[in-house]
Amino acid sequence: MTESVDTQEPLVRIRGLRFSRGNRVIFDGVDIDIPRGKVTAIMGPSGTGKTTLLKLIGGQLRPSAGTIHVDGQDIHRLGNRALYQLRMRMGMLFQSGALLTDINVFDNVAYPLREHTDLSPSMIRKLVLLKLEAVGLRGARDLMPSELSGGMARRVALARAMVLDPMMIMYDEPFTGQDPISMGILVELIRALNDASRLSSIIVSHDVQETAAIADLVYVISDGKVIESGPPEAMMNSDTEWTRQFMQGLADGPVPFHYPAAALEQDLLEASC
Amino acid sequence: MLDSLARLGRVGIGVLERLGRGHLLLLAIFVGLPDLLPRLGLLLRQIYSVGVLSVLIISVSGLFVGMVLGLQGYYILSQFGAEQTLGVMVAASLVRELGPVVAALLFAGRAGSALTAEIGLMKATEQLSGLEMMAVDPVRRVLTPRFFAGFISMPLLAALFSALGVLGGYFVGGGLLGVDDGAFWAQMQAKIDLHEDVYNGVIKSFVFGLVCTWIALFQGYDCVPTSEGVSRATTRTVVHSSLAVLGLDFILTALMFGE
Numbered sequence: 162m163t164e165s166v167d168t169q170e171p172l173v174r175i176r177g178l179r180f181s182r183g184n185r186v187i188f189d190g191v192d193i194d195i196p197r198g199k200v201t202a203i204m205g206p207s208g209t210g211k212t213t214l215l216k217l218i219g220g221q222l223r224p225s226a227g228t229i230h231v232d233g234q235d236i237h238r239l240g241n242r243a244l245y246q247l248r249m250r251m252g253m254l255f256q257s258g259a260l261l262t263d264i265n266v267f268d269n270v271a272y273p274l275r276e277h278t279d280l281s282p283s284m285i286r287k288l289v290l291l292k293l294e295a296v297g298l299r300g301a302r303d304l305m306p307s308e309l310s311g312g313m314a315r316r317v318a319l320a321r322a323m324v325l326d327p328m329m330i331m332y333d334e335p336f337t338g339q340d341p342i343s344m345g346i347l348v349e350l351i352r353a354l355n356d357a358s359r360l361s362s363i364i365v366s367h368d369v370q371e372t373a374a375i376a377d378l379v380y381v382i383s384d385g386k387v388i389e390s391g392p393p394e395a396m397m398n399s400d401t402e403w404t405r406q407f408m409q410g411l412a413d414g415p416v417p418f419h420y421p422a423a424a425l426e427q428d429l430l431e432a433s434c
Numbered sequence: 435m436l437d438s439l440a441r442l443g444r445v446g447i448g449v450l451e452r453l454g455r456g457h458l459l460l461l462a463i464f465v466g467l468p469d470l471l472p473r474l475g476l477l478l479r480q481i482y483s484v485g486v487l488s489v490l491i492i493s494v495s496g497l498f499v500g501m502v503l504g505l506q507g508y509y510i511l512s513q514f515g516a517e518q519t520l521g522v523m524v525a526a527s528l529v530r531e532l533g534p535v536v537a538a539l540l541f542a543g544r545a546g547s548a549l550t551a552e553i554g555l556m557k558a559t560e561q562l563s564g565l566e567m568m569a570v571d572p573v574r575r576v577l578t579p580r581f582f583a584g585f586i587s588m589p590l591l592a593a594l595f596s597a598l599g600v601l602g603g604y605f606v607g608g609g610l611l612g613v614d615d616g617a618f619w620a621q622m623q624a625k626i627d628l629h630e631d632v633y634n635g636v637i638k639s640f641v642f643g644l645v646c647t648w649i650a651l652f653q654g655y656d657c658v659p660t661s662e663g664v665s666r667a668t669t670r671t672v673v674h675s676s677l678a679v680l681g682l683d684f685i686l687t688a689l690m691f692g693e
Contacts, residue, residue: 216563219566219567221563221566221567245569245571246569248566248567248568248569249568249569251567252567253564253567255560255563255564255567256560257559257560259559259560259561259563259564260561260564261561261564261565262559262561272568272570273568273569273570276568276569276570277569318564321568
């Protein structure tokens, strides 16, 4: 794999990012640095565009303004070939796992190797079994995706994302809908894989406790802007009321419990007219 | 008034945008062809799924359509004492028109809708995005093999439909209604022209195969990635394919057989 341009530079540098869907502004001048070798969490309430941010970093969406540099390359200025070369060094774990449903676990993990390398079948077999061993699913290699639980599917997807030994892995809501055991396994796996494989990880999540437990750096975004960033402990005790409400899961605060509406009395009186 | 004009304009722009996206997708599918040649296994798997699995419905339908043609043709021709030409009537109807057209309508209903649902669900479950992030072009790996499988399978299915239709017509005419066997086959052999009838039918079935598979793949690839979106796209595939087949049949017939 290609060596990084400058190991002191952030792996991902986002500057002045703007992105809209129709009339709705998703990002309005966002600046984010994702350091190398760390676990960086992007957190925020549902619907703030966290998954969209990952798609922008992966070059699947184009911003209306601003730049995203990944390993020193402006991802939205790359040609198709260069973009695909760069993506080979970026793994992504989708919320649904995104496993190919017509092939089994082994073939899913082997898929990137068969597509991008000339390795012999026996070497591919060894690599796939090692990656499956790392996520604890070597014994499930012959199962079809439909036979896996949600947690197992994500672990298989993680093995697939790692199989080309990428420089970074992006996790899209990895803990959503997981039972406590699967969640615990995933939390430990993400941290252990990041450290053992010298990866850089980006976790997009709104599961505060789990994400804060393994993150080195947290960005909190809302209303298209970065509200605050820093180590998780500092964010938990932030001076900013909004950040404290989100990190501590308080029902009311700067983000109101009620969706904007007319006064209750007025609504009730109108209904009785 | 101005609002209505603006709405009309928006609809027109929307249609043009979709047409543009559809043609760009078709171009990308053809550009992916050289990549498919070293991976013929992918193509064969899709020919099985799109073509072989459609054989039953095509065979049964062809047989029954041929039997009905034999029955109806016999009643009309016998009024003019021309029942011995039943073979020509059945074969010409099937090879020129009914074979390609009905096979294409059945193909759109069975294989086209399945293709749209499959691609739409792959989009909804992020499998296509997953391929992109694995640095694999989903158009080349997923759509190109399916497109050429449909393009190859459709003429073969239309030929099967026509062949079984002729057998069905023979079974009713020769077997049940007493048309002379020799006359049935000899008249057919004498009057059906390889270029005029058979080749034109084959050209039609290639065109229908291309259009039906293209529509099915585009609808799946362009659908809103929700269960409702996939359902709507599947319906659109059947409706658009059927209309396209019938409209194109008229145009091709006029071009091929018009004076």
